[in-house]
Amino acid sequence: MSCNEFNRMAGAYLDGELPEEERRRFEEHLASCDACRTELAELKRLTEDLNMMRFKEPGDEELQRYWAGVYNRLERGIGWILLSAGAILTLCYGAFKIIEEMIRDPAVSVILKVGVCALIAGLVVLFVSLLRERLVVRKVDRYSREVER
Amino acid sequence: MSENETALLERCRDGDKDAFGFVVKKYAGRASGAACLLLGCPHEALDASQEAFVRAWRNIRRFNTASPFYPWYSAILRNVCKSRLRRRARRRTVALTDGHGDSSSNSDPVLLAERNERRDALWRGVMKLSDPFREIILMKHFQEMSYKGIAAALGIPIGTVMSRLHSARRALRETLAGEVS
Numbered sequence: 084m085s086c087n088e089f090n091r092m093a094g095a096y097l098d099g100e101l102p103e104e105e106r107r108r109f110e111e112h113l114a115s116c117d118a119c120r121t122e123l124a125e126l127k128r129l130t131e132d133l134n135m136m137r138f139k140e141p142g143d144e145e146l147q148r149y150w151a152g153v154y155n156r157l158e159r160g161i162g163w164i165l166l167s168a169g170a171i172l173t174l175c176y177g178a179f180k181i182i183e184e185m186i187r188d189p190a191v192s193v194i195l196k197v198g199v200c201a202l203i204a205g206l207v208v209l210f211v212s213l214l215r216e217r218l219v220v221r222k223v224d225r226y227s228r229e230v231e232r
Numbered sequence: 233m234s235e236n237e238t239a240l241l242e243r244c245r246d247g248d249k250d251a252f253g254f255v256v257k258k259y260a261g262r263a264s265g266a267a268c269l270l271l272g273c274p275h276e277a278l279d280a281s282q283e284a285f286v287r288a289w290r291n292i293r294r295f296n297t298a299s300p301f302y303p304w305y306s307a308i309l310r311n312v313c314k315s316r317l318r319r320r321a322r323r324r325t326v327a328l329t330d331g332h333g334d335s336s337s338n339s340d341p342v343l344l345a346e347r348n349e350r351r352d353a354l355w356r357g358v359m360k361l362s363d364p365f366r367e368i369i370l371m372k373h374f375q376e377m378s379y380k381g382i383a384a385a386l387g388i389p390i391g392t393v394m395s396r397l398h399s400a401r402r403a404l405r406e407t408l409a410g411e412v413s
Contacts, residue, residue, distance in 0.1 A: 136354065153289075
């Protein structure tokens, strides 16, 4: 085993992730190379320090604030859904009524009526296209799969 | 996983927000720390970890209560952080030095337990690493994941895990050496 190869495997050796055969070759080289022994000792110190690092556990007050933040978002989520649904229904109904009146009104020119109808048809086509795209993406979305894991 | 946690998670699945509160409080510290390592910004980390808990709650019915909560949650957290990093890149802001704070606040090791000079320096060194290096250090050393687990989570071969960890540790040693000299 060369010193380069040794260096590449040193981390996996310390992590206990080397297969038996490679571990044996690694230890043979270790026994015969002073420079690699020094290198391994330095790396060992680093990995031990990293392994000792832990995240701080927040205090009770911090935890309470943290949970309050999550809870507020959960509540607001329901609020946003209701608000959006209400707004969509109201806007759709309003738009329907306005367009209905405009189409029945003989004073409005035919060109404007055709224009408005084309606008609505365009919006519907775009909406359906986007919806279909979202559904296709959802099937191959890594996030959804990870959520199910 | 303790029986207690299984029971709590069952209650969460039944829509019990108080039970979810206990789960959130149990993992809040670890979640914020992990998000900080992934995003490089303590302030955004708090927000991202809370967002991930909200997503976890919304998908809790799809969670198998027989398995541990944290690995499932951390996959969600990782996705939340990745989206934020992508948004950040799109906005052409530079990671770690953007408007969320200066580099000193980003490298503040306040999220660490049992601090000492060496660990503070180590934390600052980790925070200076690139996103993929910080992520793999987080998985190996803070979340104590095996190479196999990391490979599965990142969708890369075990050989790549080994070489990426090797490069991350080498970069970290160089950063620490630079700090000392």
